[in-house]
Amino acid sequence: MTIDPERITVTDFSLKHRVTVHYTGSFEDGEVFDTTIGRTPLTYVEGNHEVVPGFEVAVLGMEPGEKKTVRLEPKDAYGEHDPRLLYTMPTIEIPNYEDLIPGQLIYLMNGEGYQQLARVIRVADDADTLFDFNHPMAGHTLTFELELLSREPYTGEEA
Incomplete structure (x- = not known):
């Protein structure tokens, strides 16, 4: 078997994206603890641990313009109360x-x-x-209403 170097494509799994998202976060009782609605949306770089793990995983599977609601158990948000x-x-x-x-x-x-x-x-x-000394939201199940506004390649060169 021969491999044609002209037909090889490489997927760079280390490529990061800068995402911009609107969200509303609430506790189990429905109390809203934060929202970007009416304010500047949240922008972060995927993989840089700038948001809680469950939030990042939920946004990873979204396409720009998509909306969804996710429920995060404490282990996927701010951890269990220790x-x-x-x-x-x-x-x-x-x-x-x-x-x-x-x-x-x-x-x-x-x-x-x-x-x-x-x-x-x-x-x-x-x-x-x-x-x-626990995070104030440790031990809480959180619900996020998400709307992905954009996902752009991030090279790390931007300041």
């Missing part, structure tokens, strides 16, 4: 602890000197304050 990411700290050791409000998102410095986002769960004047 109880190991709950931390307590003696309230008395927290500067201005009286300003903390349960539900509030604040940045705390970790052991390596980096800031990390945490949610205040409980503040007890004479005990411990509880912080949750």
